[in-house]
Structure formats: C-alpha cells, structure tokens
Amino acid sequence: METMIGTIMTVAFDYAPQGWALCNGQLLQIQSNQALYSLLGTTYGGDGKTTFALPDLRGRTVVGSQAPPKSGITPVARGKAVGVQSVTVMATGSTSAQIGIANLPQTVTGTAQINGIGATSTLYATTSGPGATIPPGSGAVLSDSGAGPTSAAIYYTNPTPAVALPAVPLSDDSVKTVIGGTASFGGGQIGSAAPAPLEVKSTTSTTMSVVQPSLGLTYIICTNGYYPPKD
Template sequence: MQPIIGDIHLFGFNFGQEGWALCQGQLMAIQDNTALYSLIGTQYGGDGRSSFGIPDLRGRVPLGTGNPPGGSQWPMGRDAGAETCVIQESQMPTHSHPANFSSQSSLFGTTEPADLTTPETGAVLANVVAGGTGADKPEKIYTVTTANPVTLGGLDVTGEVQVGNAGNSSLFSLLQPCLAVSYAIATEGVYPNRS
C-alpha cells in the first residue's frame, strides 16, 4: 500500500528509506519535492523560493492542531515546551515559612547597693548609691553581685525577623516517560484529495 504524500510514520530503524525523509527539521529543495511542498509549504521553515522545511520531531511529541476547549490555539507547525525548567518565585503558590523570634535580652535586678556607674559583664541593676555632687560624680546604679538577682518584668524586646530564601534554582525534568524512535514523512506516494 502506497503512503499518502505528507504522511508521518514511526519507524523502528534510524535511517531514511526511498520515498521517505526522516523528520529532523532539514530543508528540502522545492524543485525535487514539489508535491510535498504544495501540501506543507514553509510552515516548518525554508524560504519558499528554493527550499522548504519538514517537521523536526527529534525529542518532540506530536500534538493535534486546533483550539481545544479551555486550551490554547495550536496552528500547524507551532512548537513549544522544554525538557527542563526552573520554577520562578512568581510561579509558586502562596505559602508561608515559620519564623520564631527568641529574645536574648533579660533584665535582672537586686536589692544590693550599687557600686558601679557603668555596667560590666555580669552587672545587674541595684539600689542607687548617690555619687556626690557635680557632673563628674554620677550615681551608681549597677553592681556585680554574688547574691541571686531577680528577673524584672515589664521588659519589651522588639526586633526584626528575616526569613531567608530556600532552594538552589536547579533545573528539573519535565519529560514524560518516553522511548525514542524515528519519525519519517512520505515524500512520494498518493497525492491526497482535498475534501
């Protein structure tokens, strides 16, 4: 049975045969393939004067033409898609990341008399001891004590929590399970009737 010119078939071998051309996007001479050119034109490439292209189905899945309900328009010759993708932030669903803020500030005090005018490591608020008169003799309000200091209430600690980004923007595969075979288009055969 002769194929119809322009038929695309799958083959289990990787070479072209007489009357067929592998669908690898190559340009064909119009003068040698006038019948096929009259059917597919330049929708797959070529200049339309001396050459025209045939479909490139290497690593591609054929898709029916038209406009399915709720879908996109798919004219003859349109290609789309990619084998891999990186998800952009704008493509992610709305979500949140938990963030905890722990106060590192505590305020301690004691009833012991103060002996420091400025705090040191381990110093706590203490009973004020007058420093005398004049600006060079400030009051003492801190002490380093061995007595058990008490935690003072009413301390408000404010701060800012910044949540860092996660992930590394790696490509991930979009491929469905597949098996590579050869596609070929008939360049010779029966010329189809337009009905």
C-alpha cells in the first residue's frame, strides 16, 4: 500500500527505508523533492531557493499544532520547537538580626580608682661659688656668698629674700623621686568567647529534569508516495 507523502511515523530500527528519510533536520534539494517541498515549504528550515529542511524530531516529542480546545493551554505553531529537558530552580531567602553584646569580641572593661598617690623628691645641690669650699664648723651660720652688688643670698629664713636666689642647674642623677600610694580596679566582662552567629541573605539553585518517561525510537518521513488530496 502506497503511503501519503509527508507522513511521519516511528520505527524500531535506526534507518530510513527507500522512499523515506530520517526526521533529523537534514536539508533536501527542492528540485528533486518538489512534491514534498510543496507541502513543507521552509517551515522547518532551508533557504526556499534550492533547499528545504525536514522536521528535526531527535530528542523531541510531537504535540498537536492546532488551537487547543481548552483555555490555559498554550497553542504551538506548526514547526515551532518548545520546551527544555531541564530547568534551574532558584530559592532566595533573607533574614534580619540585631547585633548585640553577644556578637562583640570578648572584652574586659572597668574603672580604676587611685587613692593616696603622692610623690617625694630628694634634690642634691652643690655650688662652686665663694663660701662653699670650706666646710662650716660648729656654731657657724649661713651668710651671703661673696661681696658687693653681685653677692647672692645662700640662705634666708624669710620666704621672700631681698635678693633673688641664683638658679642652680641640676643633673638628671641628682634628683630622686619616689611615688607611692594604692590603686584598685573594678569592672566586668562583656562579649562572648564564642560570638553568636549572624544570619545573612542566601540564594541556592538546583537543576531539575522535566523529561517525561520516554523511549527512544526513530522518526521517519515519507518522501516518495502519493500526493495528499484536499477536499
């Protein structure tokens, strides 16, 4: 029985018999397949001048191209390839957290109280001027050093001498200061040795297969048969 040109069928073998061709998107010459070209045109590819393409059904299923009878179903035009074998699903989440003392590094703080701190200084002063070369004897008294307008008072019981005392330079090792007293420290600890975790925004994705349970067979199309008549 002769088959109608353009008929597509599945077979369990992996080749196209005589008068048939594999539905693998291959290009055919228009000149040698004018009847089939008049039915397919360039719906499935080709330049429409010298070549046209056959449907490519490798890894695909067939759906009706007519308008669907129910709403909610997207119509598929003849020759249009739709669908994918896998999709990537992404999930995005977020949360907020308030940073508190538990999130801070472990730290010890406190207040120092210092009481009774004082300093005692001992000065060792010498002079090489007149009156300082001979050690005083028993019953000796301090008096002015030198004579004349340039004399200087060595010692006065009066807090404000009539003549200003001369400045005596001191070396670093001639002054000794001792500081004494008590200090106490009181305080507490803040933070944690193991800080509390802080949640942040995160995005995860995964690829899922959406292929229906299927079985691989071979699609072939009739290229040599009788021309389908129209009513």
